[in-house]
Amino acid sequence: MITAERKPLPEIKEMIQPFRKILVVGCGSCVAECASGGEKEVGVLSSALRMDAKMAGQEKEIEELTLDRQCVYQFIDQLTNRIDQYDAILSLGCGAGVQAVAEVFPESVILPALNTTFIGETKEAGFWVENCRACGDCKLAFFAAVCPVTRCAKGLFNGPCGGSKEGKCEVDQESPCAWQLIVERLDKSGRIDQLNEVYPPADWSRQQGKGPRKIHREDQNI
Amino acid sequence: MDQKSAGLKLSIFFCQQIDANQDAHRRALEKELGSKISFFPLPCSGRIEPLHLLRSLEGGTDKVYLLACAEGSCRYQEGNIRARKRLSYAQTLIEEIGLEARRLELINMVSGNSKTIEEIVRELLAREADVEPSPLRT
Numbered sequence: 129m130i131t132a133e134r135k136p137l138p139e140i141k142e143m144i145q146p147f148r149k150i151l152v153v154g155c156g157s158c159v160a161e162c163a164s165g166g167e168k169e170v171g172v173l174s175s176a177l178r179m180d181a182k183m184a185g186q187e188k189e190i191e192e193l194t195l196d197r198q199c200v201y202q203f204i205d206q207l208t209n210r211i212d213q214y215d216a217i218l219s220l221g222c223g224a225g226v227q228a229v230a231e232v233f234p235e236s237v238i239l240p241a242l243n244t245t246f247i248g249e250t251k252e253a254g255f256w257v258e259n260c261r262a263c264g265d266c267k268l269a270f271f272a273a274v275c276p277v278t279r280c281a282k283g284l285f286n287g288p289c290g291g292s293k294e295g296k297c298e299v300d301q302e303s304p305c306a307w308q309l310i311v312e313r314l315d316k317s318g319r320i321d322q323l324n325e326v327y328p329p330a331d332w333s334r335q336q337g338k339g340p341r342k343i344h345r346e347d348q349n350i
Numbered sequence: 351m352d353q354k355s356a357g358l359k360l361s362i363f364f365c366q367q368i369d370a371n372q373d374a375h376r377r378a379l380e381k382e383l384g385s386k387i388s389f390f391p392l393p394c395s396g397r398i399e400p401l402h403l404l405r406s407l408e409g410g411t412d413k414v415y416l417l418a419c420a421e422g423s424c425r426y427q428e429g430n431i432r433a434r435k436r437l438s439y440a441q442t443l444i445e446e447i448g449l450e451a452r453r454l455e456l457i458n459m460v461s462g463n464s465k466t467i468e469e470i471v472r473e474l475l476a477r478e479a480d481v482e483p484s485p486l487r488t
Binding site for chain 2: 168171172175178179180182183
C-alpha cells in the first residue's frame, strides 16, 4: 500500500489560513491502513484545527468526510453536490488522491495534509516498511521475492556488498541485509543456482524520464 | 484549590471492570455536579481513541481522566497498555495546538481495587486543580 504521514500542523495551518469553510476529506484505503488519513485521522485533525481556530479567535468552519478511495472517480463523485459550499478541501489522501480530486474539481482549492512517503507493507501494528519502488521492471522472481532495488541500500543486483554485519545493512543498521535474505531464501527454496546468473542493470526508463506513466486497458473501459 | 471548588468541568472515561455497579454508583455525582462532570464507561480502557479525548476537550471539558485497571490486571491482557499509548499520543496532538498535556491524565487503579467509581472520582475532585478552565469553554 501507499504510506503517508501527516504534515506538521504549523504547515497545515499555514495552508488553510486564508480559508474559512473547509472540508477535511479522508481516504479509507491505504492511508487509513497506515493511520494517517482515514476516518479517525480526519476526526482528530479536524478537532485539532477547530480547537486551534477557536483559541486563536479565528472564524473557521471545519467539516469532515471520508471517501472509500480518493483516487477513483466513483467515490470522488460524492463531493459533487457539496464541494461548492467550501472555500477549500483539505485532503488526507495520498498524492494520487489529492490530484485525482483536483482533476475532478479543477476550480476548487485542494490542499494536501499528508506527505506521501512510500509503497510498503505493514510489518506489525504501527510499523510500516518500504518494499517497492514501482520500478516497472519487477525482478522479484530472481531474488526470492526480496527486492534489491528497494531493500538493498546500494541497489545491487548481483550479490552482497560485503559490508553487512550480523545480517544488518552497513548503510542502515536497522534493516536486514537484503542480499543475506535473498541468499537464505533461494537456498531454502532450492533455487540457489539462480545466484549464478548475472543480472543486467534495470531498465530505469520504465520508471522515470518519460513523464507520468500510464496504463490503458480497453477491456476494462466499459 | 481543589478541582471541585475550582469549578472545573471533568470528563471521566473509565473501564467498566473497575466498578461492576458503576451505573448506580455514579448517579449521586452526576446529580450533584450536573454538567460539570461527564462519565463515559468503556468495556475496557483500551477502547479509548485519541478522537474521544480530543472531542471531549473540544466540547469544553477542562480535564479528561482515563481510569484504567492496573497494568497486568487488564482482563483483555493489553487493553490498558493500549490506553496508555493512545492517551500519550493524544497528549502530543493537543500540545501541537497549545493545550497542556496534563489536561489528559491516565490513572491506573491499584490491583484489586475495591473502591466504587464514586469514591475514586471524589478523590480526584479533591485533588489540587492543575489546569485552568479551558480556553475552549463556550
